[in-house]
Amino acid sequence: MTFGAIRRSVSTGVLSYRHQPCRRTFSARAIRDFDVIIVGGGPVGLALASGLGSYRMVRESLKVALVEAGDLSRTRDWTLPPDSYSNRVSSITNSSRVFLEDIGVWELVDKSCTCPVKEMQVWDGLSDARITFDAVNLPSSGVSNAAESSEMARLTENLNLQRALLRHLESIRSIELLQKTRVESIQREDRDGGHGWPLVHLSDGTTLRARLLVGADGFNSPVRAYAGIHSYGWSYDVRAVVATLNHSPRGAFQGPNHTAYQRFLPTGPIAFLPLSPTVSSLVWSTKPALAEALCRADPSVLAHMVNAAFRLPEVSVRYLHNLILDAHSRGTSISGEDICNEIAFREKSHNIPGYSAYSSVSSMLSPGVPSNDAMAVPPLVTSTQSGTIASFPLKFNHAESYLGEGANNRTVLVGDAAHTIHPLAGQGLNLGLGDVRSLVQCIVRSVAHGGDIGSYTSLRPYAAERYFTNHKVMSAVDKLHKLYSSTWDPVVWARSIGLEVVNELDSVKAALMMDAGAGNLERPQWDLLADGIKGVSSGLSTAKMLGQGIGVVFNTGINEIARRLGQH
Numbered sequence: 001m002t003f004g005a006i007r008r009s010v011s012t013g014v015l016s017y018r019h020q021p022c023r024r025t026f027s028a029r030a031i032r033d034f035d036v037i038i039v040g041g042g043p044v045g046l047a048l049a050s051g052l053g054s055y056r057m058v059r060e061s062l063k064v065a066l067v068e069a070g071d072l073s074r075t076r077d078w079t080l081p082p083d084s085y086s087n088r089v090s091s092i093t094n095s096s097r098v099f100l101e102d103i104g105v106w107e108l109v110d111k112s113c114t115c116p117v118k119e120m121q122v123w124d125g126l127s128d129a130r131i132t133f134d135a136v137n138l139p140s141s142g143v144s145n146a147a148e149s150s151e152m153a154r155l156t157e158n159l160n161l162q163r164a165l166l167r168h169l170e171s172i173r174s175i176e177l178l179q180k181t182r183v184e185s186i187q188r189e190d191r192d193g194g195h196g197w198p199l200v201h202l203s204d205g206t207t208l209r210a211r212l213l214v215g216a217d218g219f220n221s222p223v224r225a226y227a228g229i230h231s232y233g234w235s236y237d238v239r240a241v242v243a244t245l246n247h248s249p250r251g252a253f254q255g256p257n258h259t260a261y262q263r264f265l266p267t268g269p270i271a272f273l274p275l276s277p278t279v280s281s282l283v284w285s286t287k288p289a290l291a292e293a294l295c296r297a298d299p300s301v302l303a304h305m306v307n308a309a310f311r312l313p314e315v316s317v318r319y320l321h322n323l324i325l326d327a328h329s330r331g332t333s334i335s336g337e338d339i340c341n342e343i344a345f346r347e348k349s350h351n352i353p354g355y356s357a358y359s360s361v362s363s364m365l366s367p368g369v370p371s372n373d374a375m376a377v378p379p380l381v382t383s384t385q386s387g388t389i390a391s392f393p394l395k396f397n398h399a400e401s402y403l404g405e406g407a408n409n410r411t412v413l414v415g416d417a418a419h420t421i422h423p424l425a426g427q428g429l430n431l432g433l434g435d436v437r438s439l440v441q442c443i444v445r446s447v448a449h450g451g452d453i454g455s456y457t458s459l460r461p462y463a464a465e466r467y468f469t470n471h472k473v474m475s476a477v478d479k480l481h482k483l484y485s486s487t488w489d490p491v492v493w494a495r496s497i498g499l500e501v502v503n504e505l506d507s508v509k510a511a512l513m514m515d516a517g518a519g520n521l522e523r524p525q526w527d528l529l530a531d532g533i534k535g536v537s538s539g540l541s542t543a544k545m546l547g548q549g550i551g552v553v554f555n556t557g558i559n560e561i562a563r564r565l566g567q568h
């Protein structure tokens with residue numbers, strides 16, 4: 001496994017997004033003044049605008065604009081036929097949902113197209129060690145609706161959430177949405193004869209002046225570049241293949257399709273996220289070459305491969321990957337029928353009985369009483385929805401600060417502009433919504449006390465609250481990715497024992513779920529997870545160096561977990 005070199009950068013558009021004072025003069029009419037300018041109308045930027053607009057005090061005293069390069073009216077009018085789903089789906093945690101309820105947005109989300117997650121099954125692709133999280137172990141989540149409070153998270157298409165945010169914003173007249181408009185450059189106004197504030201030059205020729213400039217503009221954030229904020233990170237040698245999957249419904253004797261599944265293969269985790277009784281969403285992180293081959297092959301190949309990736313032993317999954325890669329490198333593509341036959345042959349050679357849920361061919365033919373292992377794997381995928389197969393590069397990136405430094409910088413970052421994370425724990429958007437909740441409170445407090453909302457002093461509580469909270473989650477998720485990418489036997493052994501031990505400890509599992517946002521309490525359990533993983537991996541390298549054997553490894557990890565548990 002290789003990781004790209006750590007990158008520390010101020011992004012690419014330094015010339016366009018410069019911080020030097022602007023000596024050009026603009027006529028007073030050409031410049032429009034705003035108290036808050038949000039660059040980026042992705043889910044996080046829209047949530048910030050909605051959050052601010054939900055406060056009467058803000059509506060009455062601040063002029064807010066949101067600038068988005070894309071077409072927001074298409075998102076507002078977005079609709080799909082029944083049982084069709086778009087391919088970008090996020091697990092909205094209970095913490096995020098409480099925030100969206102509080103600002104009046106959750107009621108505008110089309111709930112009939114969302115799906116509760118009541119159970120999660122996660123297992124090791126090499127050892128099959130498994131952990132099951134069940135929402136019944138959760139304490140009260142703070143969600144207002146009793147039925148919804150018994151969930152760990154709710155799977156929601158990003159477009160469904162963005163449409164709800166736009167509908168909410170329609171009712172808030174004081175917030176101006178500038179869509180199909182790019183931020184071309186940002187400069188600092190000359191202090192002589194001006195305020196020394198950020199000047200935002202738009203593709204339609206307009207210039208806006210911001211008391212506070214918010215970067216909600218994603219990974220390549222122009223605002224981050226303007227503010228001179230460095231970021232560090234790396235590109236995982238992995239792409240996430242996404243698709244909307246059609247599958248058979250669960251049988252009469254099985255539970256509803258409310259279980260999310262994730263299997264950690266050495267090439268990356270594959271996740272199956274329920275959307276309706278017969279539709280689920282795929283996020284399969286894998287090597288770029290395989291991602292490309294899967295995206296280019298006949299869609300039936302991906303459907304068969306998803307079934308195999310959750311069912312077959314890793315050695316056979318690897319063999320199938322190589323078949324697909326070989327065909328792709330020859331400029332051809334394996335057919336759905338050939339891959340299906342190969343899977344059937346491999347199931348036979350692994351002695352997987354036809355009545356088992358692990359049999360992808362025969363179990364389709366047995367709709368009667370389900371086998372004992374029926375809920376251990378996702379339902380069988382029959383096809384993918386048209387046009388939904390795509391892939392995205394995965395990265396880790398964290399800005400070194402969320403606030404631009406220096407007098408009159410007046411910039412702040414939220415969402416992916418501040419932090420980008422591997423999707424294996426479904427936390428990226430949830431962290432962004434956490435940023436929004438905190439920044440809204442910070443701005444409202446500043447307005448209430450008559451402060452300058454763009455000043456470093458006013459914004460410092462936001463950065464103080466969010467930076468290390470986000471860092472802990474990012475660090476834990478990054479370590480999980482690295483831990484599960486290893487095929488070294490002692491690592492597999494240690495992580496598998498660790499997983500099975502934790503699986504027996506309901507209180508630890510509840511704590512992990514709470515801190516993953518399933519509850520509504522802020523508790524530092526991500527510390528525990530990160531340090532526990534660090535303990536396992538540092539124990540491993542020590543063990544390797546000193547040749548002391550794997551007992552040390554396991555003890556180090558578990559002792560660390562036990563020590564941290566004692567502190568909370």
Ligand SMILES: Cc1cc2nc3c(=O)[nH]c(=O)nc-3n(C[C@H](O)[C@H](O)[C@H](O)COP(=O)(O)OP(=O)(O)OC[C@H]3O[C@@H](n4cnc5c(N)ncnc54)[C@H](O)[C@@H]3O)c2cc1C
Nearest residue numbers: 040042044069090091183217218415416426427428429430
């Ligand atoms: C495969 C995958 C699965 C994921 N699953 C989950 C999940 O289950 N749960 C979860 O919490 N997170 C998940 N995430 C992460 C989540 O999708 C992101 O964290 C989230 O979309 C970030 O939103 P954002 O608004 O900060 O940034 P973006 O969505 O990147 O939005 C940035 C916006 O800024 C605009 N913009 C950029 N430059 C300019 C400019 N110069 N002028 C004007 N506008 C500009 C862009 O057009 C864009 O609309 C997943 C990510 C991936 C890749």
